[in-house]
Amino acid sequence: xxxxxxxxxxxxxxxxxxxxxxxxxxxxxxxxxxxxxxxxxxxxxxxxxxxxxxxxxxxxxxxxxxxxxxxxxxxxxxxxxxxxxxxxxxxxxxxxxxxxxxxxxxxxxxxxxxxxxxxxxxxxxxxxxxxxxxxxxxxxxxxxxxxxxxxxxxxxxxxxxxxxxxxxxxxxxxxxxxxxxxxxxxxxxxxxxxxxxxxxxxxxxxxxxxxxxxxxxxxxxxxxxxxxxxxxxxxxxxxxxxxxxxxxxxxxxxxxxxxxxxxxxxxxxxxxxxxxxxxxxxxxxxxxxxxxxxxxxxxxxxxxxxxxxxxxxxxxxxxxxxxxxxxxxxxxxxxxxxxxxxxxxxxxxxxxxxxxxxxx
Numbered sequence: 001x002x003x004x005x006x007x008x009x010x011x012x013x014x015x016x017x018x019x020x021x022x023x024x025x026x027x028x029x030x031x032x033x034x035x036x037x038x039x040x041x042x043x044x045x046x047x048x049x050x051x052x053x054x055x056x057x058x059x060x061x062x063x064x065x066x067x068x069x070x071x072x073x074x075x076x077x078x079x080x081x082x083x084x085x086x087x088x089x090x091x092x093x094x095x096x097x098x099x100x101x102x103x104x105x106x107x108x109x110x111x112x113x114x115x116x117x118x119x120x121x122x123x124x125x126x127x128x129x130x131x132x133x134x135x136x137x138x139x140x141x142x143x144x145x146x147x148x149x150x151x152x153x154x155x156x157x158x159x160x161x162x163x164x165x166x167x168x169x170x171x172x173x174x175x176x177x178x179x180x181x182x183x184x185x186x187x188x189x190x191x192x193x194x195x196x197x198x199x200x201x202x203x204x205x206x207x208x209x210x211x212x213x214x215x216x217x218x219x220x221x222x223x224x225x226x227x228x229x230x231x232x233x234x235x236x237x238x239x240x241x242x243x244x245x246x247x248x249x250x251x252x253x254x255x256x257x258x259x260x261x262x263x264x265x266x267x268x269x270x271x272x273x274x275x276x277x278x279x280x281x282x283x284x285x286x287x288x289x290x291x292x293x294x295x296x297x298x299x300x301x302x303x304x305x306x307x308x309x310x311x312x313x314x315x316x317x318x319x320x321x322x323x324x325x326x327x328x329x330x331x332x333x334x335x336x337x338x339x340x341x342x343x344x345x346x347x348x349x350x351x352x353x354x355x356x357x358x359x360x
Contacts, residue, residue: 242266
């Protein structure tokens with residue numbers, strides 16, 4: 001019986017040693033996962049905001065008509081791209097053509113009257129010079145000539161107005177863009193004060209901007225001219241770049257959250273066209289640093305107004321005072337206190353080391 005006990009104890013001792021070694025190995029692995037090295041990398045501080053793609057002011061135009069009449073022909077459809085000056089629609093021009101022809105005929109008559117009045121006035125001036133007619137007849141002839149001049153000018157104006165009205169029946173594109181909406185169809189009447197005075201809406205999709213809604217706690221860091229990057233859900237893998245061109249002073253309040261609109265201008269991509277009202281995930285670049293020493297944010301701790309990190313040293317842990325600089329979502333820049341390649345403890349590992357009194 002004693003022989004079996006001795007053998008059992010002898011077997012347990014190696015097993016215990018193996019278990020302890022495995023435990024130490026596990027602890028070392030855990031520490032490796034909860035530590036990081038001081039490395040050099042680029043660091044970019046940003047302000048995050050959610051935004052929306054919008055059309056710039058002046059890039060969305062509601063096209064109407066000053067002329068009245070029936071829509072005779074529509075030459076475009078919704079979604080079609082048009083160039084500036086392209087014919088979009090034609091109104092019925094027949095009544096206006098009649099008015100123009102009447103004005104043209106009246107112009108011929110007015111010219112004839114002017115020619116007669118001019119000749120009559122010249123003849124009577126000659127007679128009056130020889131005292132062959134009284135002065136009153138000459139005065140009457142000169143008044144008739146002046147009236148003929150005025151009548152001709154009026155008729156010319158009426159003809160020009162008639163031609164202008166005819167020209168206004170041709171609805172042309174004032175800008176280059178895409179037809180976003182059509183308000184009237186062929187056969188419908190365009191008239192001042194009608195319920196649908198807008199024939200169609202054009203949008204220039206090359207003149208887009210992003211309106212980023214920046215939280216009130218971050219708006220103080222945003223400046224004109226700062227770079228911005230953003231993605232849209234439609235092309236989530238594509239990041240676009242722009243520039244902050246305006247910060248609107250009026251706040252936007254939604255669900256008791258105060259934010260300010262920051263306008264970001266950018267060059268729309270040709271191969272992946274954006275559309276108005278797309279949601280944009282915006283990052284406004286506050287500061288960009290190249291090849292600086294960094295540690296994960298989880299490594300940096302503060303107490304009693306001092307900033308420090310915990311570094312493993314032998315079997316223990318030592319506290320190292322550091323001076324931080326810029327930051328991004330996951331890292332701090334280390335200005336003083338650490339060297340490249342050194343190891344720092346992160347989060348729970350650092351707390352555990354401090355709690356076990358392993359501070360050096």
